[in-house]
Amino acid sequence: MEGKDLLSWEQKTLLSELINGFEAAKKLQARIGEAPSPSSSFLSPATAVAETNEILVKQIVSSYERSLLLLNWSSSPTVQLIPTPATVVPVANSGSVPESPASINGSPRSEEFADGGGSSESHHRQDYIFNPKKRKMLPKWSEKVRISPERGLEGPQDDVFSWRKYGQKDILGAKFPRSYYRCTHRSTQNCWATKQVQRSDSDATVFEVTYRGTHTCSQAIAPPPPPASPEKKQEDTRVRPAITQKPKDLLESLKSNLTVRTDELDDGKDVFSFPHTPPFYNYGTINGDFGHVESSTPIFDVVDWFNPMVEIDTTFPTFLNESIYY
DNA sequence: AATATTTGACCGTC
């Protein structure tokens, strides 16, 4: 029943940190792969640097992978772990956190799953049932992304995950509305990662992207198979870090990218010599670095920082307990 | 037909 769930707090924390770092490294990897050198992307020294960067990031990612493997993480990826900031103190549950199981969701609409809330729900599988009330305790971090005006992108998509927009809101004092996205596989794989995109009012080319929660879907662990036949829209989205708005452009550039790749393949040395990165999230199923299809034009740039900052309130420890033992 | 986005309503929090 409770076999592997009996991890110590330290172990869980370690796991969380690793996952967090892993995610960050993956993003960095994706980003590096996406925007090498804007114009003359040939044998410039910049290319060499980019290559080195790629290799380094690759190593980092691999390192995380191995660490996670050692912790046997792959066997229970469905458990949403909270990357715990070092500053968070594991306060014993003070008995607060009024879990009102019945009304957590707030919305009486038939919705996803009900919370186990004391009921003797038997999820023999470790199907971690997510309590929406805890959503705000999920790890959260932001980054600023600049788009190239030429591309006329609406929203930056800097990651390899596929998102589905579920809302848009006018924010007080902001010139532009804020968009809300969630993982496409929310319903099918119970993946609760979300992100918000807010266009900066001062600089319209800058988007502030806030992520919340890490992906637990298969994309986070095992990216899709190679683009043998890039036809499905789904593949497009995940293949390219591009807009959700101009699928045609998307397809176009995808096509050209693929062409270029094929061309360059023989040369062995090319603009973007990705040394066939072992799949990054997975342990060997795919050769999936096609997620970095490249065009010579950087679609966006990270303007600021990548700040793995986590917001957790005092109820945090409770969540941990529940997330593991439920 | 299936899947994604839009958009007003709903809900919790402050």
Add this chain to the structure above:
DNA sequence: GACGGTCAAATATT
């Protein structure tokens, strides 16, 4: 009660 986040019906896109 205002605000931010989410839901879900309607609509658009593929």
